[in-house]
Amino acid sequence: MGEIPKNISGCLDLLHVRLSRNQLSGEVPPEIGSMAKLRFLYGSANNLRGSIPSSIGNLSSLEVVSLSKNYLIGSLPRALGQLTKLSILTFLQNRLSGTIPPSLFNLSSLEKFEVGYNQIHGSLPTTIGFGLPNLQYFSIASNQFVGSIPPWIPNNATKLTILQLSSNKFSGKVPSFESLHNVQWLNIQFNRLGSGGSGDLKFLCSLTNITSLLFLSVAGNRFGGLLSRCIGNFSIAIEQLFLGGNLITGEIPREISNFVNLEILTMEENSFSGAIPIDLGNLQNLVFLSLSYNNLSGVIPSSLQKMKRLIKLLLSNNQFHGPIPSHLDNCSLTWLNLSNNNLSGSIFPAVKTLISLDLSNNHLSGALPVEVGQIDHLDTLNISGNMFSGEIPSTLGDCNALVVLVMKDNHFQGSIPQSISSLRSIEELDLSNNNLSGEIPKFLAAFDFLKYLNLSYNNFEGTLPTEGVFKNASATFVAGNNKICGGIPEFQLPKCVSRHSKSKGVVHKLKLLLSIIFGLIGVLLVLIFVYVCWLKKKKAQEPTSSSIVESWQNLSYGTLLKATNGFSSANLIGVGSFGSVYKGILQENGTNVAVKVLNLMHHGALKSFKAECEALKCIKHRNLLKILTVCSGIDYNGNEFKALVFELMVNGSLKEWLHPCPIPADVDGPSKILNLIQRIKITIDIAFALEYLHNQCHNTIVHCDLKPSNVLLDAEMVGHVGDFGLAKFILESTSYTNTNISSAGLRGTIGYAAPEYGMGSGVSIEGDVYSYGILMLEMFTGISPTTEIFKENSNLHNFVKEALPKRVLEITDHILVQEVESSVGQSRKSTIQNCLLMIYKIGIACSLGVPRDRMSITDVTAQLRSIRDRLYATGL
Known part of the structure; x- marks a missing residue:
C-alpha cells in the first residue's frame, strides 16, 4: 500500500516493474521517465489516481504498459506514440477521457491495445499508413466512440484474434471482415450500426471462411432485413452467437442448426416470424436459447428435448400455440419462460432442475399436477393468466425454496393447503382472482420474508390476521372477499362477531317486543328525521x-x-x-x-x-x-x-425533480437529481396507489388528473399521489361511467389526459392508466408531454415508440445516460439498458390510443417490480 516512491527512478538498471494487484495509491510518479532501460511496467488492479505522466514517452525500451483497473484520469499522452518497441498497451477500466493520439495507430510493434471501460471519445481515423500489422488484440469497448468502423481494421490488422468495439456509438455500415482469418472473438454489440434496411447484415457473409471464429455478437444495434442463409457457412467451431435487440425480419434460417458446438444463441427482441426450425434441436451443446419478443408462431418443436445441456430457454412474448412439449424434462433446464403466448393444453413441465418457471398469460388448463412438488430448487413460479383449475396441490409445499409464487387469474378452488406453511422463504405470493375459499391461514402472518401478498377476489371467509405482512395494508390485498372480517383498520373490514354476541340473539328478540310498544314514538322520530334532512338541504353543501x-x-x-x-x-x-x-x-x-x-x-x-x-x-x-x-x-x-x-411532503412534487429550476450561483443547495432506482421506485409507488384506487377500494376511484405536480415525495423519496379535486367514483360494474363526484373543469390536464376524454367519453380506470403511461415516459426521458417539440400529430408516446428499440439511450434523460455510461461491467450496462427498454415498452403499452388495449395497472406493478429486482441484482 501507499504511494509508488519517487526515488524508484534511481534504479537505472531496472528492467521489470511488477506492482499489480496491490493497494497502491497516489499518482504514477513522473520521475519514472528517467528509467531508460525499463521494458515492462505492470501496475494494474491498484488505486492509482491522477493522469498518465507524459514522461513515460522517454522509456524507449518499454515493451509493456499495463495499468488497467485503476482510477487514472485525463487523456492518453501523445508521447506514447514514441515507444516504437511497445507491444502491449492496456488501460482497461479507468476514467480516461479525451481522444486516442493518432500516433498510436502507427506503432507497428503493437500486439495488444486495450482501453475499454473508460470515457474516451472521438472517432477512429478512417485511413492510416501501414496500420498495426502485428495487432492481435484490439479493445475499445464501453467508451464513447462515434463514426463508422474504419475499413483499415479488418484490412490492415489482419492478425487480429480479439476485436472488441461494443458499447460505443458507432454507426453506419459494417465493413467486410474477410481478411481477419484468425479472429476468434468479434464483438460489435450495443452501438448504432445499421439502418434497418435489407443490406445491413451483408457483412456476416464475409465471416463464412473464418474457421477460428468462436464468439460473435451484433446485438443491440439497428440491423434490419433478413438473416442470410450464408450464416450456415460459419465455422462449426462457433460457441456463442448474439443477434438480439435488432430489427431483423423473416424466418430463422434452418442453417443455424449446423453449429453443433454452439452453447449460446440469443435472437430476442427482433421481428423474426414463422416457426422454430425443427432442425434447431440438433444444437445438442446449447446451454442458453433466447427467442423472446419476436413474432414467432407455430408449435414449440419437440426436437428441443434433444438439447440435453440446455439450462435456459426463453420463448416469451411470441405467438406460439399448441401444448408445451412433454419431454422438456430430458433437458437440464433451470430457467424456462414461455409467458405471453397462446399455449394450451394441460401439460405441465415438471422439470426437476428448474429454478425459475414462467408460464403466465397463456391458455393452459387442467389441474396443477402433484409433480410440481418434485422441483426441489424452484425459486420462482408464475402461472398467472391461464385456466388452471382444481385445488392447489399440497405437494407445492415441498418447493421450500420458493421466493415468488404467482397463481392469479386462474380457476383454482378449495382452501390454501396447510403444506404451504413450509414456504418460509416466500417473498411474493399472489393468489388473486381465483375461486379459493375457506379461512385465510394464520401461518401466512409468520412468513418473515413475505413482502407482497394478494388474496383479492376469492371467496375467503373468517378473521383476517393482524400480524406479519397483514400489518401492512400497502403490501397486502384482500378486496373482493366479502366474508372476511377484522384485520387492521386500514382494510376497512367489518368487525368480527364473537360467539358470545350470537348467544345474545334471544335477548334481542325479547327486546323486539318492547320496541313495538314504542312504535308511535318511532313514527314521530321518523318525521323529525325527515324534517332535519330537509333543513340540511337548505344549508351550504359541504362535507364535515x-x-x-x-x-x-x-x-x-x-x-x-x-x-x-x-x-x-x-x-x-x-x-x-x-x-x-x-x-x-x-x-x-x-x-x-x-x-x-x-x-x-x-x-x-x-x-x-x-x-x-x-x-x-x-x-x-x-x-x-x-x-x-x-x-x-x-x-x-x-x-x-x-x-x-x-x-407535509418535505421533498415537494415530482415535477420539481424532473424539471428543476436552475439554482442561482449565489444560492447554496443540492441539485435535484433522481437516479434510475429512485425513478423506478417512484413509478412503482404511483402504480401501487392506482392499483389501490382502481381495485381495492369499496367503490372504484378514478383520479382523473395524474401528472408530476400531483405526485409528492416524502423525506425517504417515497411517492404519494395527491390532489383528488377531479376524482370520480365508479359505482357500476363496468369500468366506464359518467357518474361524477365532480364535473369541475377538464377531466385531467392537457398532455396527460386520455384522448377519449376529449371526445366526450366517460371517465375510466383506463384513462388513469393512460396518464400514468405518459407520466412514466416523462420520468425516464426527462421530456414533458407539453413541450413545444410536440406539434400537430406528434406526442411523447410516438416520440418514444419510434425510437425503440435501437435509440434507447438517445431518448433517455442525460442524467440516466451518465449513470449507464459510468456503470462498471458490460453485463451491468447491458442489464440497465434492457431495463430502460422494458420501462419504455410499459409506458407505451399504458398510453395506447384505444383504452381496452392498455396494460392493466396490476400487470404494470408486477413488471416494474421485476425490473427493479433485476437492477438490484446488478448492485444498483
Missing part, C-alpha cells in the same frame, strides 16, 4: 371534517393563519387550478403541514373541494397523500373559507 379523520377536529381559520404566518408568500409552495398550497407548522403540536386554500371565486373550486373530501374520506394508503383535517368556516373579512390540511 369528522367524516374524514375522526382523530382531528375541524381547524379554525385563525389556527391556519398562524400556522402559515398569515398565508405568507414565503410559505407558498404551489399554485393549482383551484387554489394555493402553503407550508406551515401547527402551534398546538408542532406538526408540519401543507395547507391547500381553495379560491372559491374560481368556478368549480367548491365542487373540487367536495370531490376531494368525498374521495379522501374513503381511502388510506401509504402511497396516497395523507389528509389530516379540513377547515370550513369564515375568514376575518366575513368571507367563506375552505382549506384542506395535509401531511
Whole structure:
C-alpha cells in the first residue's frame, strides 16, 4: 500500500516493474521517465489516481504498459506514440477521457491495445499508413466512440484474434471482415450500426471462411432485413452467437442448426416470424436459447428435448400455440419462460432442475399436477393468466425454496393447503382472482420474508390476521372477499362477531317486543328525521371534517393563519387550478403541514373541494397523500373559507425533480437529481396507489388528473399521489361511467389526459392508466408531454415508440445516460439498458390510443417490480 516512491527512478538498471494487484495509491510518479532501460511496467488492479505522466514517452525500451483497473484520469499522452518497441498497451477500466493520439495507430510493434471501460471519445481515423500489422488484440469497448468502423481494421490488422468495439456509438455500415482469418472473438454489440434496411447484415457473409471464429455478437444495434442463409457457412467451431435487440425480419434460417458446438444463441427482441426450425434441436451443446419478443408462431418443436445441456430457454412474448412439449424434462433446464403466448393444453413441465418457471398469460388448463412438488430448487413460479383449475396441490409445499409464487387469474378452488406453511422463504405470493375459499391461514402472518401478498377476489371467509405482512395494508390485498372480517383498520373490514354476541340473539328478540310498544314514538322520530334532512338541504353543501379523520377536529381559520404566518408568500409552495398550497407548522403540536386554500371565486373550486373530501374520506394508503383535517368556516373579512390540511411532503412534487429550476450561483443547495432506482421506485409507488384506487377500494376511484405536480415525495423519496379535486367514483360494474363526484373543469390536464376524454367519453380506470403511461415516459426521458417539440400529430408516446428499440439511450434523460455510461461491467450496462427498454415498452403499452388495449395497472406493478429486482441484482 501507499504511494509508488519517487526515488524508484534511481534504479537505472531496472528492467521489470511488477506492482499489480496491490493497494497502491497516489499518482504514477513522473520521475519514472528517467528509467531508460525499463521494458515492462505492470501496475494494474491498484488505486492509482491522477493522469498518465507524459514522461513515460522517454522509456524507449518499454515493451509493456499495463495499468488497467485503476482510477487514472485525463487523456492518453501523445508521447506514447514514441515507444516504437511497445507491444502491449492496456488501460482497461479507468476514467480516461479525451481522444486516442493518432500516433498510436502507427506503432507497428503493437500486439495488444486495450482501453475499454473508460470515457474516451472521438472517432477512429478512417485511413492510416501501414496500420498495426502485428495487432492481435484490439479493445475499445464501453467508451464513447462515434463514426463508422474504419475499413483499415479488418484490412490492415489482419492478425487480429480479439476485436472488441461494443458499447460505443458507432454507426453506419459494417465493413467486410474477410481478411481477419484468425479472429476468434468479434464483438460489435450495443452501438448504432445499421439502418434497418435489407443490406445491413451483408457483412456476416464475409465471416463464412473464418474457421477460428468462436464468439460473435451484433446485438443491440439497428440491423434490419433478413438473416442470410450464408450464416450456415460459419465455422462449426462457433460457441456463442448474439443477434438480439435488432430489427431483423423473416424466418430463422434452418442453417443455424449446423453449429453443433454452439452453447449460446440469443435472437430476442427482433421481428423474426414463422416457426422454430425443427432442425434447431440438433444444437445438442446449447446451454442458453433466447427467442423472446419476436413474432414467432407455430408449435414449440419437440426436437428441443434433444438439447440435453440446455439450462435456459426463453420463448416469451411470441405467438406460439399448441401444448408445451412433454419431454422438456430430458433437458437440464433451470430457467424456462414461455409467458405471453397462446399455449394450451394441460401439460405441465415438471422439470426437476428448474429454478425459475414462467408460464403466465397463456391458455393452459387442467389441474396443477402433484409433480410440481418434485422441483426441489424452484425459486420462482408464475402461472398467472391461464385456466388452471382444481385445488392447489399440497405437494407445492415441498418447493421450500420458493421466493415468488404467482397463481392469479386462474380457476383454482378449495382452501390454501396447510403444506404451504413450509414456504418460509416466500417473498411474493399472489393468489388473486381465483375461486379459493375457506379461512385465510394464520401461518401466512409468520412468513418473515413475505413482502407482497394478494388474496383479492376469492371467496375467503373468517378473521383476517393482524400480524406479519397483514400489518401492512400497502403490501397486502384482500378486496373482493366479502366474508372476511377484522384485520387492521386500514382494510376497512367489518368487525368480527364473537360467539358470545350470537348467544345474545334471544335477548334481542325479547327486546323486539318492547320496541313495538314504542312504535308511535318511532313514527314521530321518523318525521323529525325527515324534517332535519330537509333543513340540511337548505344549508351550504359541504362535507364535515369528522367524516374524514375522526382523530382531528375541524381547524379554525385563525389556527391556519398562524400556522402559515398569515398565508405568507414565503410559505407558498404551489399554485393549482383551484387554489394555493402553503407550508406551515401547527402551534398546538408542532406538526408540519401543507395547507391547500381553495379560491372559491374560481368556478368549480367548491365542487373540487367536495370531490376531494368525498374521495379522501374513503381511502388510506401509504402511497396516497395523507389528509389530516379540513377547515370550513369564515375568514376575518366575513368571507367563506375552505382549506384542506395535509401531511407535509418535505421533498415537494415530482415535477420539481424532473424539471428543476436552475439554482442561482449565489444560492447554496443540492441539485435535484433522481437516479434510475429512485425513478423506478417512484413509478412503482404511483402504480401501487392506482392499483389501490382502481381495485381495492369499496367503490372504484378514478383520479382523473395524474401528472408530476400531483405526485409528492416524502423525506425517504417515497411517492404519494395527491390532489383528488377531479376524482370520480365508479359505482357500476363496468369500468366506464359518467357518474361524477365532480364535473369541475377538464377531466385531467392537457398532455396527460386520455384522448377519449376529449371526445366526450366517460371517465375510466383506463384513462388513469393512460396518464400514468405518459407520466412514466416523462420520468425516464426527462421530456414533458407539453413541450413545444410536440406539434400537430406528434406526442411523447410516438416520440418514444419510434425510437425503440435501437435509440434507447438517445431518448433517455442525460442524467440516466451518465449513470449507464459510468456503470462498471458490460453485463451491468447491458442489464440497465434492457431495463430502460422494458420501462419504455410499459409506458407505451399504458398510453395506447384505444383504452381496452392498455396494460392493466396490476400487470404494470408486477413488471416494474421485476425490473427493479433485476437492477438490484446488478448492485444498483
